Amino acid sequence: MDTTSRSGNGRSLLSILNIATPIIQAPMAGVSTPALAAAVSEAGGLGSLGVGAMDAEGARKAIRETRALTGKPFNINVFCHVPAVANAAREKAWLDYLAPRFAEYGASPPSSLREIYKSFAVDEAMFQMLLEEKPAVVSFHFGLPVQEKIDALHAAGIVLLASATSLQEARQIEAAGIDASWRKASRRADTAASSTPPATTRASARWRWYASWSGIPACR
Secondary structure, eight states: OBOBOOSSSOOBHHHHHTOSSSOBOOOOTTTOOHHHHHHHHHTTSBEEEEOTTSOHHHHHHHHHHHHTTOSSOEEEEEEOOOOOOOOHHHHHHHHHHHHHHHHHTTOOOOSSOOOSSOOTTTOHHHHHHHHHHOOSEEEEESSOOOHHHHHHHHHTTOEEEEEESSHHHHHHHHHTTOSEEEEOOTTOTTTOOOSSOOOOHHHHHHHHHHHHHOSSOEEO
8 A cells, every 4th residue: 555645745645544554444335334344443444334335324324333333533435336327128128038037936027127326426315414424534436426525525524535447537536636546456346347448558557657646645
């Protein structure tokens, strides 16, 4: 983990996050728990809760449960992907195609499909909840929210992180005023999905060069 800021302000990532150990727990939406996040924070790292699979009230409950276990900073991670666009004809075709598979196991396919992860980009209830609960850190995955939300979260005293999978995303993160970023290696296909097209080897090299002088701390 590269914890040094190159902007000249002398602040390291450890200082920004108010942690003692350069370890950030992966948020792991659907798997992380308040107990796990609190344990990591208590050990000096930054515990994380992935709330991409929760609604606002579920996330609020998880935040409060974590606070009951630790007084140290922890991170709330949200998904900022472009929301799915419903296509009834295409979805029906998939359901019809899969119906025989359901029948093999004595099950019935759902009558319709829905998006299981609501994007923070359109989740106003989640946004308002974060402004009210004010977790120490909020991180963004699969893109960034609009600048107005970024500014409002900053104004609430929240440190903001974001993941970058390409040079283009790294530049967008810095331009948006995010406090720090981390690079997600493309080989981590489970959690490294990009909001931009895959980088070429040359672009990856440019990313490393950019990270070497970027004004915000970065880790990988």
